[in-house]
Amino acid sequence: MGNYFQPEIETASREKIIEIQNEKIVKQVKHVYENVAYYRNLMDEKGVKPEDIKTIDDIKKLPFLSKADLRDAYPYGLLGTDLKDCVRIQSTSGTTGRRVVAFYTQKDIDLWEECCARAIVAAGGTNEDVCQVCYGYGLFTGGPGLNGGSHKVGCLTLPMSSGNTDRQIQFMMDLGSTIICCTPSYAAFIGESLKEKGYKPSDNKLKAGIFGAEPWTEEMRKQIEESLGIKAYDIYGLTETSGPGVSFECEEQTGMHINEDHFYAEIIDPETGEVLPDGEVGELVFTSLDKEAFPLLRYRTRDLCVLTRKPCSCGRTHVKMSKPKGRSDDMLIIRGVNVFPSQIETVLLNEGYAPNYLIKVGRENNTDTLDVDVELLPEQFSDKVSDIQAKEKALEGAMRTMLGIGPKIHLVPPKSIARSEGKAVRVIDTRKLHD
Ligand code: ADP
Ligand code: ZN
Secondary structure (H helix, E strand, O other), X not given: OOOOOOHHHHOOOHHHHHHHHHHHXXXXXXXXXXHOHHHXXXXXXXXOOHHHOOXXXXXXXXXXXXXXXHHHOOOOOOOOOOHXXXXXXXXXXXXXXOOXXXXXXXXXXXXXXXXXXXXXXXXXXXXXXXXXXXXXXXXXXXXXXXXHHHHXXXXXXXXXXXXXXXXXXXXXXXXXXXXXXXXXXXXXXHHHHHHHOOOOHHHOOOOEEEEEOOOOOHHHHHHHXXXXXXXXXXXXEEHHHOEEEEEEEOOOOOOEEEOOOOEEEEEEOOOOOOXXXXXXXXXXXXXXXXXXXXXXOOEEEEEEEOEEOOOOOOOOOOOEEOOOOOEHHHOEEEOOEEEOHHHHHHHHXXXXXXXXXXXXEEEEOOEEXXXXXXXXXXXXXXXXXXXXXXXXXXXXXXXXXHHOOOOEEEEEOOOOOOOOOOOOOOEEEOHHHHO
């Protein structure tokens, strides 16, 4: 049995959780209808009134919100309170287009930080820990969210932000960091840098890492755990719902518990909008049940995953989501075949390569092309062209088996692919430039 930050909520019975959700949704829909004209119009168009929402099940009657709505309503169109009641903004990374700006009241910040605190405690954090936060600070939610959570747990917090890896390592060693929070790609880079400096995994005091903000595979988890000598936990969130901490992994490491007292999750068919049962893959939709300033109802995340309510050995009762496979718009369609960057990463790590790669999609003579630059580890590097060619062929074969189509592999020298300190850019799709 694990430790909990808020045991009465995190291990509440299903009946209790539903009771909380029923109570909060009625209030929240009323709040949104009265204060957010943009959403009121959507409800009116659909012919739904706040009185129609009596329980959480009635949520199905409400209209969806999409990223396009958020862009339309930029910057103040979805604000649910007076601006004078807001104390902060944060903004998306703009990975897939124009940035979204989210607003927070002090209560919203507290709620968000509590969610992050639950994640830190689930990873074994206590007030005796030294928590090194190397997510970016600023508009990006990663740094501020985990920083706030770390304070709430009472850890000694190192607000490092991302980058300056030499300094990260120096502080980690000198101050004996026990928990590290960053993107998985940056964690892999820190592991690589520690090794280069001659440190063994047992030389640091780290015990856990809390990694999120981008998709990562189980293979990547294994690699990071070995290189840093830690247990690596996933954390998920998005600016639109507050930031990291919407869901987090417990010691079972089989999916992330969604903080259901604050965020109601649904899985829908992305084509039809129909709600799918637990266990089926679809697009994750979130309703924030008690946020004041930016209270999104039925927001379509475009993240694809599965929900499960099987009991968890940690004792938490909240629904679990699988690792998102990637966003629906991360999926590449190459010569008619669906390819996720995460599948390519799985093959690379299984074949003994490091997670340093760049996927390049293009079009030649009206046919899609798929090239993958893959970095060699120093010990894999060879001057013999025939050795390299044989390795490339072997990797192409393994990729074909996994993906159903064969990419062209280019093995490149160690250190030749740029490392990421935040969210990694893994794909360059030049087809979009021509469309
Ligand atoms: P942007 O959409 O510009 O990247 P955010 O910084 O708010 O803005 O990122 C939120 C998105 O990041 C999520 O919708 C999801 O696609 C991705 N993400 C966050 N955490 C994870 C995670 N643990 N695993 C996979 N993807 C994640
Ligand atoms: Zn659990």
